[in-house]
Amino acid sequence: MSQNLSSVPSTASPPTTAPQRLHHLDALRGGALLLGVLLHALMPFLPGDLWLVSDTHDSWGALGAVGVIHLFRMILFMMLAGYFGHMVLHRRGAGSYVRDRLMRIGLPLVVFLPGLFVLVIGAVQLNATVRGLGPLTPPPPPSGAPTGILALPTLHLWFLLLLLEIVLVVVVVRAVLVRLLGTVRAERASLRIASALSSPFGLLLVAAPYALALVVQGGNGAGITEPTTLVPVAGASITYGAAFLAGWFLRAHPDALNRLQRQWIPQLAIAVVLSPLALLAPASTPPALVAVLAAFAGWAWVYGLLGLTGRLVGREIPWVRYLADSSYWVYLIHFPLLLLVEVPLADLALPLLVKLAVALVVVMAVLLVSYDLVVRSTWLGKWLNGHRRPRALFGSRRQREERVTEPA
Incomplete structure (x- = not known):
């Protein structure tokens, strides 16, 4: 299959020189992953004891923060995955792109x-033992839930499986369309789509699949339900597949990011106004209206943050780049560590912000140190990030000053 895909002509001429690195997109991608760590650190404080480790403090503020993050974080990540995916495919070919995704997305899912899962079960058991909650009794599966191997939980790595599924579908469909339409017509169509997505009315186009997915999903909520097993979920597949395609097509227009950058103020204004309307809508609000409000709010955050970071991160900022490089490792490993740290904090009579800060500082310190020592300059860094870099925290001065050529 790789040979057939690789032979499909590109819809854009590959550059003769390495393109300028888009530092603000690197920062956004890393920020989307690190926001997931913050989101999980806030979960113990949600009212209703819904999390694996529930804190004695309940906070509606934490619930609001989680709701806002959930509106846009994963569509931002998937949109960037589509943007960078388009870049890699047109630089290296479809076969190389698929192999790279299998190695850096599929294999980590299988290995980690x-x-x-064992560590998460251990953390939950420790929580029950230390806090005297009694023996663990898993809830009965809902009606119609998958069974057998399909019921295997994907934890916080569900997005890797979904992203890999999206990549494979997009590459195959693209190959078919290029064969049917021809290179020139496919390129023109991509440019027209990218122009529409980056226009002042582009928000209408990108928000439509999100709103549709919420309606298909059912209920009256503003957030997309994530797949928890190997079985795809329609709402998530629609929303995040469309987000991936939005990034894919935006990459086809040379001025798309600049056009979006000029819209950052009105986009963030829309996001700030619509987010509370979507998240605080009364139960009597029609589900379709909630879906529209949430979709517009989520994508307005994405477009607004794209523009804002484009203005703020126009060059490499060492500490931002370091966090962006480490974010994949941090997100892969953080979940059970965060649960373990939250267990001894749960019953302490400390302010919520103090508990949150302690949990984040401890977990991030452990993960950043481990990244610098065992990932950044080793084969793990090559595997997960596609390159090795000199240690930055514990390396010698010569290593820290060493210049590393960017990967092609």
Whole structure:
């Protein structure tokens, strides 16, 4: 299959020189992953004891923060995955792109998930033992839930499986369309779509699949339900597949990011106004209206943050780049560590912000140190990030000053 895909002509001429690195997109991608760590750190404080480790403090502010993050974080990540995916495919070919995604997305899912699952179970058991909650009794599966191997939980790595599914579908469909339409017509169509997405009315186009997915999903909520097993979920597949395609097509227009950058103020204004309307809508509000408000709010955050970071991060900022490089490792490993740290904090009579800060500082310190020592300059860094870099925290001065050529 790789040979057939690789032979499909590109819809854009590959550059003769390495393109300028888009530092603000690197920062956004890393920020989307690190926001996931913050989101999980806030979960113990949600009213209703819904999390694996529930804190004695309940906070509606934490619920609001989680709701806002959930509106846009994953569509931002998937949109950037589509943007960078388009870039890699047109630079290296479809076959190389698929192999790279299998190695850096599919293989980490297979390798890391079993150990993470064991650690999560251990953390939950520790929570029950230390806090005298009694023996663990897993809830009965809902009606119609998958069974057998399909019921395997994907934890916080569900997005890797979904992203890999999206990549494979997009590459195959693209190959078919290029064969049917021809290179020139396919390129023109991509440019027209990218122009529409980056226009002042582009928000209408990108928000439509999100709103549709919420309606298909059912209920009256503003957030997309994530798949928790190997079985795809329609709402998530629609929303995040469309987000990936939005990034894919935006990459086809040379001025798309600049056009969006000029819209950042009105986009963030829309996001700030619509987010509370979507998240605080009364139960009597029609579900379709909630879906529209949430979709517009989520994508307005994405477009607004794209523009804002484009203005703020126009060059490489060392500490931002370091966090962006480490974010994949941090997100892969953080979940059970965060649960373990939250167990001894849960019953302490400390302010919420103090508990949150302690949990984040401890977990991030452990993960950033481990990234610098065992990932950044080793084969793990090559595997996960596509390159090795000199240690920055514990390396020698010569290593820290060493210049590393960017990967092609």
